[in-house]
Amino acid sequence: MALRSTRDSQILVIGCGIAGIGAAQKLIKHGFNNVHILEATARSGGRVRTGRLGDNIVEIGANWIHGPSKENPVFSLACNHQLLDEESMSEENQAVDIGGHPMFIPNWFSSSGRKLAPETMAPALEFYMNLLERSQEFYSTGEEPFPSVGEFLKAEVKRLTPEEWKEDRESFDLRMAMANTLLKLECCVSGTHTMDDVSLGAFGMYKTLPGLDCTFPRGYEGLTDSMLKELPKDIVLYDKQVKCVHWNYSKNGTNTEGTSFPVVIECSNGETFAADHVIITVSLGYLKKHQSTFLSPSFPPHKLHSIQRMGFGTNNKIFLEFEKPFWDEDCELIYLVWEDETHLDDVVADIKTSWIRKMTGFTVLKPTERYGHVLCGWIAGRESEYMETLSEDEVLHTVTQLLLKFTGNPTLRPRKLLRSQWFHDPYSCGSYSYVAKGCSGRDIENLAEPLPLKGSDSKPLQVLFAGEATHNSYFSTVHGALLSGWREAERLVAHYTPASGSVSSKL
Structure with a gap:
C-alpha cells in the first residue's frame, strides 16, 4: 500500500529555483513518479541567474558558494558535476575558516579623489569587524542590549573609538567615514535597507561554513542546469504563473477522473492542476x-504575521567593464570612502539625488584571464530599488561620475554596464531574507510549517514551504535554499514510509 501511494501521489512544486529542483530530485529518487514543477517564467534557476557582459560571464543573482566545504551540499554537487576549478576544490581551500567575511585585498579611494594609505584605513577595518563579530554573539547569550544591529554598531563605534585616533583629526575623520562605508556594505551582505532593521538578538542565528568562498568558472546556472538534466525531461512546466493555491479543497480537480484531491492550483491563465501535496518555494x-x-x-494568523515581520530586502549589482584597470594588480575589493560621512548613517537623505552614495564599492572579478577588467558594484536598500527605475544610460553616467570623483582620473570611462533589477522582478520582489528587528527563529519555523497545522482532521501535508527564508541557519544562501527543498521532500518521504506495518503520517 505504501509503495503504491508513493508512486501514485500527485506532487506539485511551485518554483524552479534550486529549492524546487532539489525537492523534485529527492522525491523522484525515492520513487515518487507523479512530480511536476510549475515555473512562472520561461527559465529555471530562480535567483541563480548567470548573464553576460560582452564576452564575460557574470552572476546576476547568486555569486559565491559560501563556505565551500564538505558540509555544504551546493559545494558537493558542484564537485560531483565537475563545475569548479582545482583550487576551489582543494583541501587547503576547504580548511580556511573566514567566519563569513572574506578578507579581500583592498584599495581605498576617497571622495576627494585620493587613493588612501593602508596604514590609515586598515585599523578602521579591523576595529569595525571586531564590533561586527561581537554583534553576532548576543544570539547565544540571550542578551539584546539594543533592538538592532545598526543601533548597536553606532553606539559601540562612538563608545569604543581608540583615543589615540583622535590625535590626528584628518585620519580620525577618514576612519569614521570608512566605518560608515562598512556599515553600508553590511546592508548589502544582509540584504536590508538599513542595519537598524536587522535584529541584534537574532543576528547570530546565521551560521557560516568553513572554506574560502568560490565562484563557478562557467557560471552558477551550470549547477541548476546539471541538476535538471538528472530529472525527467518533461518535469518542468514553464510559463505557469500560479495565482492561488486552494487547499482543503472539496471539489474534484481538473482531469482527475473522479478522484478527489485536497489541493488545486489555479494559474493566472485559468489552468488548474490538482495534487495531493504542493511544495511552495517562491521567495519571501x-x-x-x-x-x-x-x-x-488564507495563511493561519501566526504564519501570516511571520511573513509580514520577517525581513526581505534588495541587494543589486552593477557590472562595469574597463579597457584597463585603475586598481592595483592584487586588488580584490575597492572601498569608496565619502569624507563628509563621519557619523554612522547607512541611508541617504534624498534618494533621487543621492542614491549613488549608498554604493559602497566594487569587487574585482578574478581571475583577470577569465573576466578581463570587470568590477562588480554593490548597492542595497531603497536606494538600490530607485536605481532600478533609471535607464541604463542614467546609471552609467552616474556611476562614471562617481568613479571620476573618487579616482581623480578625468579620462576614466567604463566600456560596458550591466545591472541587476531584483526588486522589480515580479517573481522575486527583492533579493533575499534577513531576520528583522522584532523577529526570532520562531518566525522562520512558522514560515516552514506545513498546512494543515498539526492536530487537524484534514489530510496532512497538503501545503509545504521551502526556500532560503525557511532555513533558520542558512537563510539568504543557495545552500540554505537547497537544504530546505530536501527537507520538505524528506517530510513527504517520511509520511509515506511504512512504520510498524502501517503508513506513517509523520509531520
Whole structure:
C-alpha cells in the first residue's frame, strides 16, 4: 500500500529555483513518479541567474558558494558535476575558516579623489569587524542590549573609538567615514535597507561554513542546469504563473477522473492542476506581496504575521567593464570612502539625488584571464530599488561620475554596464531574507510549517514551504535554499514510509 501511494501521489512544486529542483530530485529518487514543477517564467534557476557582459560571464543573482566545504551540499554537487576549478576544490581551500567575511585585498579611494594609505584605513577595518563579530554573539547569550544591529554598531563605534585616533583629526575623520562605508556594505551582505532593521538578538542565528568562498568558472546556472538534466525531461512546466493555491479543497480537480484531491492550483491563465501535496518555494518577497490572495483558505494568523515581520530586502549589482584597470594588480575589493560621512548613517537623505552614495564599492572579478577588467558594484536598500527605475544610460553616467570623483582620473570611462533589477522582478520582489528587528527563529519555523497545522482532521501535508527564508541557519544562501527543498521532500518521504506495518503520517 505504501509503495503504491508513493508512486501514485500527485506532487506539485511551485518554483524552479534550486529549492524546487532539489525537492523534485529527492522525491523522484525515492520513487515518487507523479512530480511536476510549475515555473512562472520561461527559465529555471530562480535567483541563480548567470548573464553576460560582452564576452564575460557574470552572476546576476547568486555569486559565491559560501563556505565551500564538505558540509555544504551546493559545494558537493558542484564537485560531483565537475563545475569548479582545482583550487576551489582543494583541501587547503576547504580548511580556511573566514567566519563569513572574506578578507579581500583592498584599495581605498576617497571622495576627494585620493587613493588612501593602508596604514590609515586598515585599523578602521579591523576595529569595525571586531564590533561586527561581537554583534553576532548576543544570539547565544540571550542578551539584546539594543533592538538592532545598526543601533548597536553606532553606539559601540562612538563608545569604543581608540583615543589615540583622535590625535590626528584628518585620519580620525577618514576612519569614521570608512566605518560608515562598512556599515553600508553590511546592508548589502544582509540584504536590508538599513542595519537598524536587522535584529541584534537574532543576528547570530546565521551560521557560516568553513572554506574560502568560490565562484563557478562557467557560471552558477551550470549547477541548476546539471541538476535538471538528472530529472525527467518533461518535469518542468514553464510559463505557469500560479495565482492561488486552494487547499482543503472539496471539489474534484481538473482531469482527475473522479478522484478527489485536497489541493488545486489555479494559474493566472485559468489552468488548474490538482495534487495531493504542493511544495511552495517562491521567495519571501513574493509571499509578502501576494499574502492576501496566494492561499485559499488564507495563511493561519501566526504564519501570516511571520511573513509580514520577517525581513526581505534588495541587494543589486552593477557590472562595469574597463579597457584597463585603475586598481592595483592584487586588488580584490575597492572601498569608496565619502569624507563628509563621519557619523554612522547607512541611508541617504534624498534618494533621487543621492542614491549613488549608498554604493559602497566594487569587487574585482578574478581571475583577470577569465573576466578581463570587470568590477562588480554593490548597492542595497531603497536606494538600490530607485536605481532600478533609471535607464541604463542614467546609471552609467552616474556611476562614471562617481568613479571620476573618487579616482581623480578625468579620462576614466567604463566600456560596458550591466545591472541587476531584483526588486522589480515580479517573481522575486527583492533579493533575499534577513531576520528583522522584532523577529526570532520562531518566525522562520512558522514560515516552514506545513498546512494543515498539526492536530487537524484534514489530510496532512497538503501545503509545504521551502526556500532560503525557511532555513533558520542558512537563510539568504543557495545552500540554505537547497537544504530546505530536501527537507520538505524528506517530510513527504517520511509520511509515506511504512512504520510498524502501517503508513506513517509523520509531520
